Amino acid sequence: MATLLPKSNLYVYYDNNKHIVGFLGEMDSYIAGLFVKKEFQTLGIGTQLINHVKELKNSLTLHVYKKNSKALKVYLKNNFVIDAETFDNETDEIEFSMTWKK
Template sequence: MIRPFKVQDADLIMKLWLETNVSAHSFINADYWRNNYDSVKEMLPDATLYIYEENNVVQGFIGLMNAYIAGMFVSQQFQSKGIGKKLLDHAKAENSNLILHVYKKNEHAVHFYLREGFVINHEQTDEKTGEIELEMTWISRNRNRNEHE
């Protein structure tokens, strides 16, 4: 089930944030993620967070800053089970358009977002990591249809 973030979720989702980032971004030194842990945790109150939980186990979450997907993370043991799609579908239901950045080398995530209807707008270099990242957007088809009617 998807539910809103509760303050008591903070430590658990930050652990998930760190583990998932280190695992998914082997091309970036793990210290980068560890060094950003506290600043990301401080930003949690500014984001809209949705938690995916089953049997009282948090399995993933998505963080939004308005229509910007600041991040989506699914615990390694629960990946490839449709949780990311459910979280993304929830975000799509709440927004008529979405934007995100994803590292080009994170091919699994890039393919996932393309499959889910996102398009690549452009590439840029992340100044903090030196890695190429893609800016991707999704626009609701219903919104386009309604605008043309």
């Protein structure tokens, strides 16, 4: 994890057995990654991680692939708005730039 998000602030969500089930990496108000184990998705863990970071920041930005409908739904539910739609030449995917402001 540390090599994937080396300069990020990492916020971790643990289950009752102290196993990591989700984490959010944030770097200079940019959400570099949000991951929740599949069996723990739809339980509000992503929202809790986002809300924690929202308490610390005045605004946040991120990028998400258009085809990642689950993540897009979470971000829209948490009041992020789509600012731009671009094409990622490295992955051949459409990507949204999103922001949230207090």
